[in-house]
Amino acid sequence: MSINKSILRSAGIIGIATFFSRLLGFIRDVVIARLFGVYVYAQAFVIAFRIPNLLRDLVGEGAANAAFVPVFSEYKLKHTKEEFWELANVVLNILLVVLTALTLLGIMFSPLIVRLIAPGFVSDPVKLATTIRLTRIIFPYILLISLAAYSMAILNSLQHFSVPAFSPCLLNVSIIVFALLFGEGIQGLASGILIGGILQLVVQVPVLYKKGFRINSFLRRFKHPAAVTIGKLMFPRLLSSCIYQLNNFVDSIFGSLATIVGEGGVAILYFAYRLIQFPLGIFSNALSQAILPEFSTQALEESRDKLKHTLLFGLRSITFVMVPVSIVFMVLSRSIISTLFMGGKFDVYSADMTANALFFYSIGLFAYGATKILQSCFFALKDTVTPTKVSGLALGLNIILNFLLMFPLRIAGLALATSISGISTCFILFFMLRKKLGGFNTKEIAASFLRILAASICMGIACYFVSQKQIFPGFDALSRALELGLSLIVAFVSYVIFCFIFRVQEIRQFWQWLLKRKL
Numbered sequence: 001m002s003i004n005k006s007i008l009r010s011a012g013i014i015g016i017a018t019f020f021s022r023l024l025g026f027i028r029d030v031v032i033a034r035l036f037g038v039y040v041y042a043q044a045f046v047i048a049f050r051i052p053n054l055l056r057d058l059v060g061e062g063a064a065n066a067a068f069v070p071v072f073s074e075y076k077l078k079h080t081k082e083e084f085w086e087l088a089n090v091v092l093n094i095l096l097v098v099l100t101a102l103t104l105l106g107i108m109f110s111p112l113i114v115r116l117i118a119p120g121f122v123s124d125p126v127k128l129a130t131t132i133r134l135t136r137i138i139f140p141y142i143l144l145i146s147l148a149a150y151s152m153a154i155l156n157s158l159q160h161f162s163v164p165a166f167s168p169c170l171l172n173v174s175i176i177v178f179a180l181l182f183g184e185g186i187q188g189l190a191s192g193i194l195i196g197g198i199l200q201l202v203v204q205v206p207v208l209y210k211k212g213f214r215i216n217s218f219l220r221r222f223k224h225p226a227a228v229t230i231g232k233l234m235f236p237r238l239l240s241s242c243i244y245q246l247n248n249f250v251d252s253i254f255g256s257l258a259t260i261v262g263e264g265g266v267a268i269l270y271f272a273y274r275l276i277q278f279p280l281g282i283f284s285n286a287l288s289q290a291i292l293p294e295f296s297t298q299a300l301e302e303s304r305d306k307l308k309h310t311l312l313f314g315l316r317s318i319t320f321v322m323v324p325v326s327i328v329f330m331v332l333s334r335s336i337i338s339t340l341f342m343g344g345k346f347d348v349y350s351a352d353m354t355a356n357a358l359f360f361y362s363i364g365l366f367a368y369g370a371t372k373i374l375q376s377c378f379f380a381l382k383d384t385v386t387p388t389k390v391s392g393l394a395l396g397l398n399i400i401l402n403f404l405l406m407f408p409l410r411i412a413g414l415a416l417a418t419s420i421s422g423i424s425t426c427f428i429l430f431f432m433l434r435k436k437l438g439g440f441n442t443k444e445i446a447a448s449f450l451r452i453l454a455a456s457i458c459m460g461i462a463c464y465f466v467s468q469k470q471i472f473p474g475f476d477a478l479s480r481a482l483e484l485g486l487s488l489i490v491a492f493v494s495y496v497i498f499c500f501i502f503r504v505q506e507i508r509q510f511w512q513w514l515l516k517r518k519l
Contacts, residue, residue, distance in 0.1 A: 013161045013162050013165060013290075016165075017161075017162065017165030017166040017168075017169070018165060018168075018281045018282045018285060018286050019282045020166070020169050021165075021166070021168040021169045021172060021281070022277070022278045022281050022282060024169050024172035024173060024176070025172050025274065025277075025278075026274075026278070026340065027172070027176055028172045028175050028176050028179075029271060029274055029340075029341070030340060030341060031175075031176055031179050031180060032045060032179065032189075033271060033341040033344070033345075033346040033350075034341070034343050034344030034345065034346055035179065035183065035184055035344065035345065036184065036267075036345060037264070037267075037344070037345030037346050037347065037350055038263070038264030038267035038268050038271070038346070038350045038353075038354070039263075039264060039267070039345065040124075040126060040127050040130060041130065041184060041185070041186065041189075042264070042267040042270075043118075043121075043127060043131070043256075043264065043266045043267045044127065044130040044131040044134050044186065045134065045186075045189050046252070046266050046267055046270040047114060047117065047118045047121070047131050047135070047252060047256075047266060048114075048131055048134035048135040048138060049138065049193065050117070050249070050252065051106065051110075051113055051114075051117070051135055051139070071087075072084070072087070072088075072153065072154060072157035076157055076158065081212055085212055085213060085214065085216075086216070086224070087224055088154055088213060089215065089216055090223065090224040091150070091224075092147075092150065092215075095146065095147065095150055096147075099142065099143045099146050099147070100143060102142060103139055103140055103142055103143050106135075106139040106142065107136050107139045107140075110132050110135040110136045110139065111132050113135065114128065114131050114132050114135055115128075117249045117252050117253060118131065118252060118253070118256040118266065119253060119256060119257075120253075120255075120256030120257045120265075121256055130186060133186065134186045134189065134190055137186070137190040137194075138189075138190050138193045138194060140194065140197075141193050141194060141197040144194070144197030144198055144200065144201050145197050145200060145201075147201050148164075148167060148197070148200040148201040148204060151164065151201065151204040151205070151208055152164035152167075152204065154208065154211075154213070155204065155207060155208065155211070156292075156293065157293065158211055159293065160207065160211065161290065163203060163204055163207045164204060165286075166203075167199075167200040167203050167204060168200060170196055170199035170200055170203060171192075171193070171196030171197065171199070171200055172196070173196070174191075174192045174193070174195045174196030174199060175188075175189065175192030175193060175196060176192070177192065178191040178192035178195065179192055247394065247395055247398050247418065247421070250395070250398055250399055250402060251269055251398075251402070251414050251418065252266055252269070254402050254406055254414050255268070255269050255411065255414060257406075261406055261410045261411045261413075261414065262353060262410055262411055263349075264350065264353070265411050265414075268350070268353045268354050268357055268411055269357055269411065269414060269415065271337075271341060271354050272337075272354050272355075272357035272358040272361055272415060273357075273361060273415075275329070275336065275337075275340075275358055275361075276329075276358070276361045276362065276365060276368070279321065279322065279325045279365070279369075280322075280365070280368055280369055280372075283317075283318070283321045283322070283369070284318055284321075284322065284368070284369035284372050284373075285372065287314060287317060287318065287372075287373065288314075288372040288373050288375075288376045291310065291314050291373065291376055292376045292379065292380060294310055295307065295310065295311075295376055295377050295379075295380030295381075296379075296380040298310060298380070299380045299381050299382070304437055304438070307377070307380075307437070308437055308440045308441075311373070311377050311433075311437075311440070312440060312441060312444065312445060314373040314376075315370055315373055315374075315445055316444075316445065316448050316505075316506060317506070318366070318369040318370050318372075318373055319366060319370065319445075319448060319449050319452050320448075320452055320504070320506040320507075321369075322365050322366040322368075322369040322370075323365075323366050323449070323452050323453055323456045324452070324455070324456040324459055324491070324495050325365060326362045326363065326365035326366055326456075327362075327456045327457065327459060327460035327463075328459075328460070328463060328488070328491050329358060329359070329361075329362035329365065330359050330362045330363070330460070331460050331463050331464050331467065331487075331491075332463065332467060332484065332487055332488075332491075333355040333356075333358040333359040333362070334351070334352070334355040335467060335480065335483060335484045335487065336355075336358065336484065337351050337354045337355040337358060338351045338355075338480055339477070339480040339481050339483075339484045341354070342477075342480075343477065353411055356411065356412040356415075357411055357412055357414075357415040358415075359412070359415075360409075360412050360413075360415035360416040360418075360419055361415040361418060361419060362419075363416065363419040363420075363423075364418065364419030364420070364421075364422035364423050366426075367419075367422045367423040367425070367426035367427075368422050368426075370426050370430070371422065371425055371426045371429060374387075374426070374429040374430060374433055375387045375429065377433060378429070378433065378436075381436070383436070386429075386432055386436075387429065390425055390428050390429055390432070391425065393424075393425075393428070394421045394422070394424060394425040395421075397420070397421045397424060398417050398418060398421040401413075401416070401417030401420055401421065402414055402417045404417075405417050448504070448505065448506070451499075451502045451503060451504045451505075452499075452502075452504055452506075454498070454502050455495060455498035455499045455501070455502045455504055456495065456498075458494070458498045458501075459491055459494045459495040459498055460491075462490055462491070462494040463487055463490055463491040463494065466486065466487050466490045467483065467487045470483070471483065471486060
């Protein structure tokens with residue numbers, strides 16, 4: 001139980017930081033949506049920013065989670081501080097060389113890259129040229145953000161989560177400030193991204209220095225036994241991350257085909273999926289990030305009982321939060337989009353299409369969250385091959401479903417394809433991990449899921465009826481906000497009530513914890 005409390009405490013720190021980051025991200029997206037709508041500059045931003053984000057996940061945050069944290073955590077336990085920081089220096093040298101090369105190649109080949117991932121832009125010379133120019137300007141962001149992710153991996157291995165978790169807030173603040181200063185155009189977006197990347201790295205340097213980091217062999221040493229281990233773990237994870245990001249690129253490719261899915265498809269999918277990322281970032285990403293060091297430590301023990309217990313705890317916690325959020329997004333999709341984004345160049349067409357995409361993305365929300373926990377457990381077991389194979393299967397399924405669903409459902413079909421692919425990935429990983437660990441209590445998870453689902457559906461019905469009453473008549477921003485706020489309050493209260501009615505264990509445990517805190 002103390003381990004679970006420690007995980008929740010760490011996840012709480014990350015979750016609070018992520019909440020502020022996502023909140024600022026919402027403000028950033030609202031600014032972009034109202035300045036640019038879902039048209040040329042918004043689509044250029046989505047494509048241009050997606051490319052360095054792919055490389056960030058490949059050599060930055062993805063590698064940090066899959067390879068750096070388990071190896072650094074083990075080194076912290078079994079080796080001296082001097083040996084730990086020696087390894088950190090060698091990894092930094094390797095990263096600097098690789099990232100610099102990738103950045104230069106990315107700038108050079110930006111025209112080709114944009115044409116490959118947004119083929120629909122070729123028919124619009126202005127949109128194509130704008131996207132290529134913005135891509136070239138912001139490509140150095142990959143170097144900055146990957147070094148920030150490297151710093152985060154070291155600090156997380158040392159059980160320090162707060163500063164790395166809060167650092168993404170600086171990126172969003174930077175983009176907001178510069179976008180508002182420069183207005184419509186790419187200058188503000190480009191400046192905001194680059195300055196934000198610098199700030200995310202710089203803010204972590206004092207903490208690293210305080211923990212003991214010193215540059216002792218700058219660009220001199222590139223060999224270390226543990227660096228080889230990291231490389232072996234990283235390569236399959238690179239493929240897995242690449243496949244995951246290819247799913248996003250596949251959606252961008254199909255979304256750029258305006259004649260089939262409608263105008264602004266790339267930006268529509270971006271705004272809808274950003275909302276999905278809000279609960280994932282606050283809870284799912286936070287929990288998976290906090291639970292990975294614990295998984296890594298427990299995986300070194302001969303008995304896997306603690307690992308299984310922690311895994312079940314993580315999956316049940318994810319389900320308890322993500323299932324009701326999924327229902328809320330589905331019921332209130334139109335209200336959420338119109339309240340947050342409508343205004344300026346974000347018109348009724350933009351709101352309707354984005355709400356449809358959000359509805360179908362929400363179907364797979366619980367699976368996206370659970371998959372992160374399952375993958376963290378595989379990574380802790382130093383198995384990065386299995387998630388890669390499953391991700392490859394999911395990519396193929398997503399492509400097939402995009403072809404099948406985009407004609408009858410247009411842009412919403414692409415979102416539904418992502419959800420089906422995500423749910424399939426989750427269940428495949430679950431049963432493969434169950435076999436790898438020699439079985440665990442599947443009935444406990446199934447029973448918990450069904451109770452939570454029943455409570456969530458009842459909550460959704462109550463929320464739907466309240467949202468249809470139009471207690472605050474009118475179509476102005478204030479009326480929309482009040483209607484949405486009331487619906488969310490009803491959703492929260494009714495979910496708690498129905499959780500007690502259906503005897504959801506998680507709500508009872510939380511209630512007992514609150515009573516103890518009061519006493």
